[in-house]
Amino acid sequence: MSLTDLKRRKPKPRKKLSVEEFIEDANNYAFGQPSLAKKTRKKKPTNESMELKKQSTKIYRHATFTLTEQSIEQLNELAKTANVAKSRLIRMMITDFATKDKNELASIIENSLD
Structure with missing residues (x-):
């Protein structure tokens, strides 16, 4: 996507x-x-x-990345329920992920299904 x-x-x-x-x-x-x-x-x-x-x-650049069908569905659902653009949601998630400490990041990555 x-x-x-x-x-x-x-x-x-x-x-x-x-x-x-x-x-x-x-x-x-x-x-x-x-x-x-x-x-x-x-x-x-x-x-x-x-x-x-x-x-x-703000200056934005295009980015291309791969998502699973399940991730795309989740992103669409989040965007609808939160009434927020998908690209903005992704930026918010990146910001949130960047503020986590090393232990939290390791735990999230370890528990990831992908």
């Missing part, structure tokens, strides 16, 4: 351009001028979008 499967699914809205605007935008691009598509009127941020923006300021 790759973390790309865990990303947000909401598509970003795109501005509709006419043929003339598209050609003009291509000319602007060729001359290194700003794009017309980027000159859209900005909406006032809502509470939800401001909250997403705060979380999105």
